[in-house]
Amino acid sequence: MTVWDRPEPPTRPAPLDRERIVATAIALADEGGLEAVSLRKVAARLDVGPMRLYGYISTKEELFDLMVDEIHAEILPEEQPGDWREVLRLHADLTRQATLRHEWLADLLGGRPALGPNALAVTEATLAALDGLADLGTVTRAVETVSAYFTGAIRREIADLRAERATGLSKHDWQRASGPHVTRMLATGRFPALARFVHDGTEVDAETSFATGLDWVLDAVAAKLARPPA
CATH class of the missing domain: 1.10.357.10 (Tetracycline Repressor, domain 2)
Incomplete structure (x- = not known):
């Protein structure tokens, strides 16, 4: 199942969704190129644990697809x-x-x-x-x-x-x-x-x-x- 077909997880206390994740990844890439983008760095910028992101995005390649x-x-x-x-x-x-x-x-x-x-x-x-x-x-x-x-x-x-x-x-x-x-x-x-x-x-x-x-x-x-x- 592609990232486009996979539903997002239920809302949790700290608000998070793919839109915020992708916007943050794009901001990081605009600042430092693709090498500045990782799920760990995106999570840090969002002030959440890295594992939170895996409910929305499985790999860095999926994140790049969403950014593009x-x-x-x-x-x-x-x-x-x-x-x-x-x-x-x-x-x-x-x-x-x-x-x-x-x-x-x-x-x-x-x-x-x-x-x-x-x-x-x-x-x-x-x-x-x-x-x-x-x-x-x-x-x-x-x-x-x-x-x-x-x-x-x-x-x-x-x-x-x-x-x-x-x-x-x-x-x-x-x-x-x-x-x-x-x-x-x-x-x-x-x-x-x-x-x-x-x-x-x-x-x-x-x-x-x-x-x-x-x-x-x-x-x-x-x-x-x-x-x-x-």
Whole structure:
């Protein structure tokens, strides 16, 4: 039986429920990442014994599932756009914004589908926007492709933010510090394509890069949806 199907235990003198447990776990994760979350630490923050929590949640993995689903409430749009492309773009944008607020989410994106009610509602909204536009296989690949793009882009952005905090160097500071080494390597002539990129390329901010890449992926999906079935 999943955590979604298992009823909560009867109310006891000290008020406790899954909602309070999950909110506390999210607060801990926002402060210190997933490594700051354990049933023992959540219990301590709630000022209850750890064994109290096992009536509501059996494992840390179940707690993570509940945390992810709670954040999916932030990803579920209040109003659904009428165009499938805007639905997928909004899903990607809301996921990025939620992850920037809760960086630990980047470590749990992807993998097996989330099965909580909020996550299922997000999936339903996404699939419904594409329903009838192509065969089921094409729709499935379209959603998977867009998801793979924004998951990877978000994880890269979060990794950059973490590296900046860990080293104390902004991206530009790191580039300046690495400049002499890169210059020496490019001067060998072994990396002409990279040299052209370094000298002539235009750098954009993370938000612009995310939006541009997403548009390219959506263009590719649109081309597939427009193609008549074989």
